[in-house]
Amino acid sequence: MFEKKHEMIRKLAREFAERELAPIAVEVDRTGLYPKAVWEKVARYGLSGITIPREYGGAGGDYKSLAIVMEEFCAKDVSSASLLMGNSLSGAPYLYFGTEEQKRKYLVPLAEGRTIASFGLTEPGAGSDSGATSTVAREDGDAYVLNGRKTFITMGPLCDYAVIFAKTDTGCKRKTDGITAFIVESGWKGFSSGKPEEKLGIHGSITSDIILEDLRVPKENVLGEVGKGFHLAMSILDAGRVTVAAQSLGAAKGALDEAVKYAKERVQFGQPIARFQNTQFAIADMATKVEAARQLVYSVADKLDRKEKVTTEAAMAKLFASETAVEVANKSLQIHGGYGYMREYAIERIYRDARILPIYEGTSEIQRLVIGANILKR
Amino acid sequence: MNIVVCAKQVPNSTQVKTNPQTGTIIREGVESVLNPDDANALEAALALKEASPGSTVTVVTMGPPQADDMLRECLAMGADDAVLLCDRRFAGSDTWATSNALAAGIRKLGQVDVVLAGRQATDGDTAQVGPQLAERLDVPQVTYVMACEPKDGKLLVKRQLEDGYELIEIGTPCLLTAVKELNEPRYMSVRGVYDAYDKDIRVWGLDDIGLAQDRVGLDASPTHVFRSFTPDPKGKGVILEGSPRDVAGALAADLRRRHLI
Numbered sequence: 001m002f003e004k005k006h007e008m009i010r011k012l013a014r015e016f017a018e019r020e021l022a023p024i025a026v027e028v029d030r031t032g033l034y035p036k037a038v039w040e041k042v043a044r045y046g047l048s049g050i051t052i053p054r055e056y057g058g059a060g061g062d063y064k065s066l067a068i069v070m071e072e073f074c075a076k077d078v079s080s081a082s083l084l085m086g087n088s089l090s091g092a093p094y095l096y097f098g099t100e101e102q103k104r105k106y107l108v109p110l111a112e113g114r115t116i117a118s119f120g121l122t123e124p125g126a127g128s129d130s131g132a133t134s135t136v137a138r139e140d141g142d143a144y145v146l147n148g149r150k151t152f153i154t155m156g157p158l159c160d161y162a163v164i165f166a167k168t169d170t171g172c173k174r175k176t177d178g179i180t181a182f183i184v185e186s187g188w189k190g191f192s193s194g195k196p197e198e199k200l201g202i203h204g205s206i207t208s209d210i211i212l213e214d215l216r217v218p219k220e221n222v223l224g225e226v227g228k229g230f231h232l233a234m235s236i237l238d239a240g241r242v243t244v245a246a247q248s249l250g251a252a253k254g255a256l257d258e259a260v261k262y263a264k265e266r267v268q269f270g271q272p273i274a275r276f277q278n279t280q281f282a283i284a285d286m287a288t289k290v291e292a293a294r295q296l297v298y299s300v301a302d303k304l305d306r307k308e309k310v311t312t313e314a315a316m317a318k319l320f321a322s323e324t325a326v327e328v329a330n331k332s333l334q335i336h337g338g339y340g341y342m343r344e345y346a347i348e349r350i351y352r353d354a355r356i357l358p359i360y361e362g363t364s365e366i367q368r369l370v371i372g373a374n375i376l377k378r
Numbered sequence: 379m380n381i382v383v384c385a386k387q388v389p390n391s392t393q394v395k396t397n398p399q400t401g402t403i404i405r406e407g408v409e410s411v412l413n414p415d416d417a418n419a420l421e422a423a424l425a426l427k428e429a430s431p432g433s434t435v436t437v438v439t440m441g442p443p444q445a446d447d448m449l450r451e452c453l454a455m456g457a458d459d460a461v462l463l464c465d466r467r468f469a470g471s472d473t474w475a476t477s478n479a480l481a482a483g484i485r486k487l488g489q490v491d492v493v494l495a496g497r498q499a500t501d502g503d504t505a506q507v508g509p510q511l512a513e514r515l516d517v518p519q520v521t522y523v524m525a526c527e528p529k530d531g532k533l534l535v536k537r538q539l540e541d542g543y544e545l546i547e548i549g550t551p552c553l554l555t556a557v558k559e560l561n562e563p564r565y566m567s568v569r570g571v572y573d574a575y576d577k578d579i580r581v582w583g584l585d586d587i588g589l590a591q592d593r594v595g596l597d598a599s600p601t602h603v604f605r606s607f608t609p610d611p612k613g614k615g616v617i618l619e620g621s622p623r624d625v626a627g628a629l630a631a632d633l634r635r636r637h638l639i
Contacts, residue, residue, distance in 0.1 A: 004447070005575045008454060012566045046568035059568035069568075 001302045002064065009065045013072035016045065017080070025077040028204040029349050032196065034083060043113020048086045052095060056103050057111035063239065063301040067246035071297075074250025075257065078353035079204030081247040082154060086110045088243040089361075090117040090155075092236040093163045093181065097224035106161060106183060118162035120150035120184075120210050121233055128366050130165075131176035131230060135212060137166035142219055144168065144182065146190070146212040152360075156193045156208035161185045164212065165229045172227075179229035183221040190215030201352030237362065238310050241318040244361040245297045248321035251354045252290045252328040258347045259283060259332035262339075273335070282335060286328045293321040312374040319367035322357035329354040379433040379550070381423045382484055383457065384495040384511065385416040387441050387448040391500045412448050415496025417563040419556040422526050423494050424456045424564065429528050434458045436487060440468055440479050446579060453574035454566035461487070465583035470596025473502075477510035479594050482587035484515060491550040492533070497522060497557050508555035517551045524559040 052058025135148025169178030194209030263274035333340035449460035498505035512519035525536035
């Protein structure tokens, strides 16, 4: 599955994560911001557009490479996934559904790391039930006028533009019909973002509401077909789930690494706790789960690279890897004992960061829904 | 400007262990990496290239076929081209023989304006190949370069000394050896990695570089390793604790007991 170039991508990502991300992880957790210099370096080395084709400013790489970078980055800092968002939810809508002009205007600067983009699907009343969108878009001459509120939007306060989903036809029988995707620039009149949410973890990934008040969007900024927005959102989720699965794998690996390091250092009852069978068994279980998650993540990434349909497997990878991350972080913290509860130890941060993984980009329950439905209809 | 960088693949020094019986380096299972000083040389070459558009950077190494990995890493960092001098008859070369092979390889490349090399490799630690190469190519050299910038068609370089530095203006062609203070080597780029595997690396043997057998290899090498050994590890140290007065007293007493003062 892996070629030599993938080994080299891993080396690049590992060196970058060790030298650029690990030293600032504590600071980013505290301040909630990555220094501008880090964003610039991510862009300079082509990490902001790994999977985006070269003609649109990316590196033209594959999903395995993206998963590798995600794993290595998140093993050092789980919230660093936000630095790579252009590769997934932020960039994919333009790549797969944008017109040539839209790609030039919005995808190219994103792939080159010059802009930040958000994905505005979730609403206060439309989370897992994303068809229940209540943001509306009213046609008015050569434009649509948007009104509504999006919530929990990653990079909301920092984004230069966002894809916003809104109802263009409220009279449809099926509620998933009549939703349209719009490209909205944050500088336009009627666009505002709410105050950054205070979260349990992933502080480096800033989250807020996006509020749309009588916001005029020219018709050329409709993304994809009018009324087909729900289909657009669903069709890019597979790749998005693989990305979060890889992020989860990184988190789990990071938690395991911390447990191994601590178990060798910590002496109790006259010997390192790594000598106790209880510790060994815990580490064995953790390492086995991490390896299982790894196999699942890369096998789905490989299928994506071969353009196979991966809806079920992507949901499985996301479900398993994210729950593994929480479980391994929990066990690792337990191995750390009281020290694991203290801010000085990285596991305290990893434990908080990991908790989002079974929630965003489709909760574990939604993944089970997808997996169950697909298997039973076969 | 045509720039050549001489590089060497070395065992990752943070992982190296030696066999206590034979004193030799255990290379099995140890990752091979680009010699750190050579990474600084490559970074300097890439910076020179950026300052003078139209320049090319070619990396040259002598080594076994596995050195291909290291050369591709150099390409992924931004080098344009790479040459591997690879031939069983090169095996066992010391610095004298290695510089013969490198000089012949570089001459075959045609006109070269700047040759950059790392100060020394972490496995041999001789720091001889760079200076020898300059002599063989008959170009002026500056070793221990800690800063380098182009200036009016020449180079302005800072040469590191133990207690200061020399500022030297040098014309081209020339050879410079890099120390780690010279710069911070860049990472490979994602695009660079992908492109590195689409490029052909030229592999030249002894006959390709037109060198006689008596100039390279073990038999041609005047250096003979008489014995290699690992120095005995130092004993465990003692940490004295307490107030400065107590510690000073205890230290003096201990040194006296050992008849050192």
